[in-house]
Amino acid sequence: MLEDKMNHTEEIPNQNQVKRSVVTASLFKHLRAISCLGGIYRSANPGEKMTRWDILKLVYVICFEIVLLTNIVFYIFATYNYAMDLRPITRLLSFFFVFLICLYLSFVYSTCLSKSFQILYVHCCKYEERYGFSDGFKKWVKKLRAIVVVVSLSIALSTLVKYLLTGVYPNVMNDTFPSSTFIEPGRSVGLSITFLGYMFMEMHWNGNYIIVNILSMLLWQELNRVQTQFKELAKSYREDTESRFNTLVIHFDVITEVLEDISNYVQHSIFTTVFLTLPVTCAIIYSILSNQVTSEELMVYSAGCVWALVCVGFGLFIDALVNLKAHGTLQYVWGLDKERFSGKGLQKVNLFVSRLTGDSIGYNIHGLFTITMPTLLGIVGTLVTYIIVVVQFKPSGATCLCNCFRNVTGSDM
Template sequence: MMKIFGLYFAAPSPTEMSELDSEQTVSKHKPRAAFFKWYSVFMTVLSGLNVARYLPSFWVGVDFVPHLTVSRVTMICWIVQCFLYRLFLLRACWSSHRLPEYFNFFDQLMTDSCCIHLKPSCMKSRRFLVVIITLVWLVIVLVSASGIFYMATDVEPEYMVTICNPFPDKTGVKIAFLIFHTIEIGAWTFPVAFLVTLFRILGDAFSSYTNELCKITKDERAQFWEKMEDIRVKHLQLCKAMTILNRDTKYLITVNFTTGIFLVCFNLYQMVATNSAIHVLGYVRFSFWLVLNFSFMTSLSVTAANVNEKAHSPLEYIFDVEMDDVSRSESLQLQLFLSKLNGPAIGFTVMGLITITKELILTLAGLVLTYFFLLLQFNI
């Protein structure tokens, strides 16, 4: 579905090409992959031009309307966020050493049954994916319907001026920008859903690994030390998969956090400020922005923090292992495994600077709540 909005493309790997039925099928598959590739490039360029056309709206415009600075700041931040999502996803899909490498490596990891066979619940993953896609389409439909409502009724004409500026506020311009606005809503929601799904699947893989390790330590203690090296290597492979994925997700997470925190705080300020005369529908719109941005940051943070927790979860079982009659090589394998688990935090990062953990979520929540109560206290 991300291909519809020009957010994703994937050239078939050599393995997939070898599995295609005939040369005729291959010849049909290649042009389709090339189309989605250049369609993604086109939509990214168009999104960048959208940022460029909106910047002058702060001081010029055919239908320039003053006193819309707040709406324009919110809109330009959102437009930049959509453009950066497109740009970094294009970068991730373009090179075979990024997302394609992760998918190939993860597929090999899941099919490798050496020592520990990872068996995450496919049914749960499918249900989760259905729920995520349903919510995304619900957001797209709601935003599109609200745009049509504003255009048809002129209840709050400033809304369409905010979208169309600096171009004239005509019917044809409204329709064109409303369609593109709907497409950009997909560029805003689907990258977050994509990351949340990837994090959930990887977290399930770590959870499956821990469950299998628990069975070995409790039911197959005699074989534990024979499998110690394979157990450690399997965990390292999962960590490597996460590292490959983090090469691109760190940029998308950074975009989500920086723009999301700014939009949440800015909308809070606008809603709490007593000296701001906002229409009732304006409060509804700002509340909608606030809830969605906060929900996106929360869902992304929780699923990423879950990967961190699951990656370190083998510790509680390793500490219960009996050390009687352990050889030097087996003891060395255990020490290497413990050093990995007790070392730097394993997880997804914000530009490689901060690992997303549950503690970070509490810090961000505390930041927003402190800002909110400060606004109320000083009655700004």
């Protein structure tokens, strides 16, 4: 099975052999720009030479990864110093793993998954040539340039604001900027590199966030278009109901093939986002509840955890809507006039119903799970359970706010 799939990908023509559709070309042009800002290099197409612009992008991505690697070294030194002084290292390790995963994704997407991006582009071109895109998605594509500019400027501004705010609170500064404990002139250089690292890191995570949501929007719009056509077919009394049904099923199959290509490309980003955000958030929550922290630390880290969880939750919700829309077609298939189908046509209807009632259609993450609404609910339930357990069984030394939480929960029991 794996060998057949690999041979299939090798037979896919390169991008120059596919007619450049207007919407697809514009979409992937902006996706490449977003990826580059996030430290992901897109290699030249097969058979093409690197241009000066490609060389500049490659240099930028190399500098991006060097900055991240330098910050990882900073965090290693800071963690060692904290451990020698018997100071808490939980938050330092949390930020260390954030930088490490960001570096990993930048390297993997620039090398191993560059071909997956090209395959996705080819299939989207073929899809647009055959079916076109919905008007709703075309409007989103037109807004991409403004989104890229606004996000880039907001990241640069927000990083500067965060640096200025954390500079007011030394405890927060030492955890988030490990080079702040260095001796001059190393301190100033280290702070500049760490500041740049945070800006690069936010560009990376926000870039991946935008890419996944845009691709999810594409799938949702196209699945919604097919679902609307099934709805119209179920309410009509056409003589060619069976042939129209077969046409819509083929359209649905093509969309699921594009969904599979998108899933293969974005699954690394979704996997690391979910399984990095949750452990890091849990670690920070534990460090807050299990150690004496100032009100400033409590405010900063709580706000950061809430914002991260809201962003991840919203992203997973958008991804789960793709699954919901794909299986939502079933209600209109049941409403079709079966008397207008032949025996062979009824068999195709039953096969299609079996597919919609079988395995979940959506983002499959490394074969571990498919993102659905129950998946999102399970993640929320796990996090809430963890917080309750930590609050109930935390060590004795804690802030007054945490003691209030514990007294309330204790009195309720």
